Amino acid sequence: SSVRWSSSTATGFTVSVTDELYDDTPLPTKGDGGVTPFLGVKPGDTSPTIDSCMVSPNAHPTWKLFRLLDEDGNLVEGAQMPPSVSEEQWVRMYKAMVSQQEMDTIFYGSQRQGRVSFYMTATGEEAIHIGSAAALAPNDPVYAQYREAGVIMWRGFTKQQFADQCFSNERDLGKGRQMPIHVGSSEHHFHTISSPLSTQIPQAVGAAYALKQEGRDNVAMCFFGEGAASEGDFHAALNFAGTLEVPIVFFCRNNGYAISTPTHEQYRGDGIASRSVGYGMHAIRVDGNDMAAVYAATKAARELALAESCPVLIEAMTYRVGHHSTSDDSSRYRSIDEIKKWKEDVDPIARFRNYLERERLWSQEEDAQLRSDERLEVLKALEQAETAAKPPLEEMFTDVYDVKLPHLEEQEASMLAHIAKYPDKY
Amino acid sequence: ESCDVASEEELTATKKQVMAEVKEAVNFAKNSPEPPASLAKELEFPDAPDTDYNNRPVRADAEAITTASTDADALARCEEHIASLKEKSAAGMITIGDAVNLAILEEMLRDPMTTIHAEDLQAGSSYDIPKLTQQTFGTLRAADEIIDEGHFIGKALGEGMNGYRPIVELMNTNFGIYGMAELSSAGNTYATTGGQFEMPMTIIGAGGTAPNQALGAEHSQPFHAYVMGIPGLKICTASSPEAAYGIAKSMIRDNGPGILFLPVKQMKSVKGSVNEDVCLPMNKARTLHKASDASVSANKAVTVLTYLHGVKEAQEALATINADGNDIDLIELTSLKPLDIDTIRASLERTHKVIILDESTLSGGVGATVSALISEKCFDELDAPVRRLCMDDAPVPYAASMEKAVVKRGSDLIEAVRDAVAMKL
Numbered sequence: 001s002s003v004r005w006s007s008s009t010a011t012g013f014t015v016s017v018t019d020e021l022y023d024d025t026p027l028p029t030k031g032d033g034g035v036t037p038f039l040g041v042k043p044g045d046t047s048p049t050i051d052s053c054m055v056s057p058n059a060h061p062t063w064k065l066f067r068l069l070d071e072d073g074n075l076v077e078g079a080q081m082p083p084s085v086s087e088e089q090w091v092r093m094y095k096a097m098v099s100q101q102e103m104d105t106i107f108y109g110s111q112r113q114g115r116v117s118f119y120m121t122a123t124g125e126e127a128i129h130i131g132s133a134a135a136l137a138p139n140d141p142v143y144a145q146y147r148e149a150g151v152i153m154w155r156g157f158t159k160q161q162f163a164d165q166c167f168s169n170e171r172d173l174g175k176g177r178q179m180p181i182h183v184g185s186s187e188h189h190f191h192t193i194s195s196p197l198s199t200q201i202p203q204a205v206g207a208a209y210a211l212k213q214e215g216r217d218n219v220a221m222c223f224f225g226e227g228a229a230s231e232g233d234f235h236a237a238l239n240f241a242g243t244l245e246v247p248i249v250f251f252c253r254n255n256g257y258a259i260s261t262p263t264h265e266q267y268r269g270d271g272i273a274s275r276s277v278g279y280g281m282h283a284i285r286v287d288g289n290d291m292a293a294v295y296a297a298t299k300a301a302r303e304l305a306l307a308e309s310c311p312v313l314i315e316a317m318t319y320r321v322g323h324h325s326t327s328d329d330s331s332r333y334r335s336i337d338e339i340k341k342w343k344e345d346v347d348p349i350a351r352f353r354n355y356l357e358r359e360r361l362w363s364q365e366e367d368a369q370l371r372s373d374e375r376l377e378v379l380k381a382l383e384q385a386e387t388a389a390k391p392p393l394e395e396m397f398t399d400v401y402d403v404k405l406p407h408l409e410e411q412e413a414s415m416l417a418h419i420a421k422y423p424d425k426y
Numbered sequence: 427e428s429c430d431v432a433s434e435e436e437l438t439a440t441k442k443q444v445m446a447e448v449k450e451a452v453n454f455a456k457n458s459p460e461p462p463a464s465l466a467k468e469l470e471f472p473d474a475p476d477t478d479y480n481n482r483p484v485r486a487d488a489e490a491i492t493t494a495s496t497d498a499d500a501l502a503r504c505e506e507h508i509a510s511l512k513e514k515s516a517a518g519m520i521t522i523g524d525a526v527n528l529a530i531l532e533e534m535l536r537d538p539m540t541t542i543h544a545e546d547l548q549a550g551s552s553y554d555i556p557k558l559t560q561q562t563f564g565t566l567r568a569a570d571e572i573i574d575e576g577h578f579i580g581k582a583l584g585e586g587m588n589g590y591r592p593i594v595e596l597m598n599t600n601f602g603i604y605g606m607a608e609l610s611s612a613g614n615t616y617a618t619t620g621g622q623f624e625m626p627m628t629i630i631g632a633g634g635t636a637p638n639q640a641l642g643a644e645h646s647q648p649f650h651a652y653v654m655g656i657p658g659l660k661i662c663t664a665s666s667p668e669a670a671y672g673i674a675k676s677m678i679r680d681n682g683p684g685i686l687f688l689p690v691k692q693m694k695s696v697k698g699s700v701n702e703d704v705c706l707p708m709n710k711a712r713t714l715h716k717a718s719d720a721s722v723s724a725n726k727a728v729t730v731l732t733y734l735h736g737v738k739e740a741q742e743a744l745a746t747i748n749a750d751g752n753d754i755d756l757i758e759l760t761s762l763k764p765l766d767i768d769t770i771r772a773s774l775e776r777t778h779k780v781i782i783l784d785e786s787t788l789s790g791g792v793g794a795t796v797s798a799l800i801s802e803k804c805f806d807e808l809d810a811p812v813r814r815l816c817m818d819d820a821p822v823p824y825a826a827s828m829e830k831a832v833v834k835r836g837s838d839l840i841e842a843v844r845d846a847v848a849m850k851l
Binding site: 060070118168169172176177178179182194195196197226227228230231258259260261265266267327332333390391393395397398400407408411412418419422425426 | 445502545546548549550552571572573574576577600601604640641642643644645730740789794806818819820821824825827828830831837838841
């Protein structure tokens with residue numbers, strides 16, 4: 001083999017690089033303007049003083065917050081509502097936010113009544129759900145964390161389906177295998193929620209990789225919270241996405257708390273958006289309680305991801321008004337005043353309603369009627385879900401493997417025999 | 427060429443000298459004797475399994491450090507809280523979560539090198555296990571964990587190798603699965619460093635699978651089974667405040683990595699007392715009930731091995747079992763690894779029949795290991811094959827009607843005892 005490059009040092013050692021080790025990339029040699037081949041340094045880009053080379057994290061400008069509406073729902077100066085959205089569409093999106101909120105309120109209450117074992121609300125984050133979902137194509141695969149019910153709701157998942165999943169009845173698409181709120185539906189291109197945090201992020205990258213290979217006009221959409229962005233999976237996934245150049249939108253809901261841990265105990269950098277630099281991708285920080293802005297940001301991110309086949313990171317700043325879940329009491333670690341302030345001053349639904357009312361697209365009477373209708377619909381769905389039959393026992397052993405293996409068939413037979421023996425116990 | 431420190435000949439001579447040294451080192455290594463075969467076993471744990479932790483000394487300046495590094499008022503409040511926990515215990519009303527909290531506070535007061543990390547620690551986490559630790563000892567010694575279960579076990583590993591005694595609480599042991607790599611590393615540390623680095627890490631987590639816990643597959647996996655094979659790791663379980671308190675104290679004092687599993691659905695419901703200041707052994711099972719001599723003579727006694735939620739199931743099934751005219755030696759497997767085969771054998775010498783009520787899966791579960799060990803070590807005592815009541819291999823469902831059939835419970839035990847006594851296979 002021929003030697004492509006060798007260097008002799010004063011000690012007599014020779015480092016040789018032969019043909020076998022390299023592809024056809026031409027190797028730079030010493031002496032061509034001071035280029036050091038493997039350190040990626042460009043000419044003139046070196047310095048002999050520490051001060052000019054050591055960069056503080058504060059040297060980087062923080063991300064501006066993108067918003068279109070102020071807290072009262074007025075268009076901010078220079079803002080323009082996304083022209084592609086019609087007035088009917090805005091109203092529809094508003095109604096979806098209300099629908100989600102009413103569903104949350106009633107399901108949460110049903111847990112307190114002991115009818116459902118567990119529930120998680122997304123109170124205060126409705127604008128994120130609807131704003132982002134509306135900007136996606138209906139068949140963009142969505143990977144979510146657990147606080148994104150509005151996304152699948154926008155896509156057509158009904159209150160009845162939500163209720164059926166909560167009650168694990170025979171209509172539950174998950175066949176009674178998962179806790180409440182762990183919804184999923186292949187029809188709606190929404191992957192089933194999984195409890196362990198952030199496992200969905202590398203999986204979403206894989207989905208984007210598949211999309212890239214297929215050359216489809218779709219992006220993968222991945223939601224997670226700012227706490228989940230501490231998990232190792234987040235970092236690995238973003239690095240993969242940037243390096244493999246896949247069409248994916250990462251959507252971080254920065255809602256201030258990871259159960260009881262506030263953001264200043266979760267990370268030190270400039271939020272989650274700043275991590276984009278390390279992983280080689282665009283990022284935008286948006287006011288998560290401004291539905292119009294969330295819509296616009298998601299649309300822009302999606303277009304960029306498709307045009308360049310690249311990842312884009314959205315960080316939506318918001319506030320988790322409700323408890324982490326029905327197993328949490330957030331008054332343990334935050335003041336009622338803090339919650340009240342966010343609920344009253346920056347409620348995403350009130351904000352957008354103000355905008356609609358000002359544009360004469362909506363009225364208080366319609367609002368009252370909508371809420372009443374939604375409540376009724378959820379209550380009906382609850383009742384129907386509660387009284388429906390449970391999934392058949394056989395479903396326990398299906399879907400573990402594609403075809404039931406002998407050991408599972410044996411276990412199933414043994415279980416059924418046991419139940420047949422004690423019918424009144426089961 | 428550009429400086430006059432050494433000449434070409436000197437540099438060549440240096441190279442020759444270096445090469446000669448390297449060659450000599452290689453030859454020395456080649457000709458050195460192999461390590462003794464016994465070394466692997468010796469390096470398994472820094473503290474032998476039968477260590478008594480009660481008289482462990484603590485560093486001479488421990489109290490001085492504690493006084494200097496904690497606020498007097500905070501300490502006083504901590505002592506008040508400890509006193510109130512002890513009152514509860516005296517009244518037979520302390521919960522498992524509180525019992526572990528008591529053990530942790532005592533150990534952190536005793537040894538200033540003891541630290542604790544948990545998600546939502548400052549809010550008490552889910553079961554008050556780390557309650558008041560941050561308020562007493564500050565945010566360095568008692569910190570809210572950043573969300574990354576795998577890696578905060580790794581971080582604790584680093585702390586442990588550098589002189590500290592870290593306690594890590596897993597809110598739910600299912601999320602410990604993220605930390606398999608780190609936990610393996612922890613188990614390997616003592617041996618792979620040739621015994622040079624002790625790594626006294628204690629992991630405490632609520633886990634197991636209660637019958638009808640309605641938590642779905644991802645909160646019902648038997649992490650205790652998954653970690654059984656990790657070398658160098660001591661594995662314990664506790665289903666009572668007494669066992670939880672005593673074992674936690676020992677595990678914290680133990681100089682190697684240990685993991686203590688507690689029953690996720692009984693953390694606040696099971697109440698009892700603790701044996702104050704007593705460190706329980708980490709290698710012994712607990713006999714909770716002995717079958718009457720009469721039942722043994724009549725061949726109507728069965729050894730029942732169980733742990734975590736299975737203990738309460740068995741205790742509640744006892745009345746019916748007795749009503750059937752049968753009885754059991756109820757043995758709680760508080761030490762899963764190393765397993766207390768002696769206690770099991772002593773019981774088998776009476777009953778000659780054994781049932782394992784096991785909240786792990788058929789494949790690769792705890793019961794599988796125990797069953798195999800019994801067959802190997804106590805075969806002559808057995809009148810029948812070891813009977814295992816364990817979870818099926820399917821993901822544990824959420825819907826109660828389905829979950830009922832997967833997770834074995836008291837009613838299954840009653841039937842199994844009947845079958846065992848009737849010598850039905």
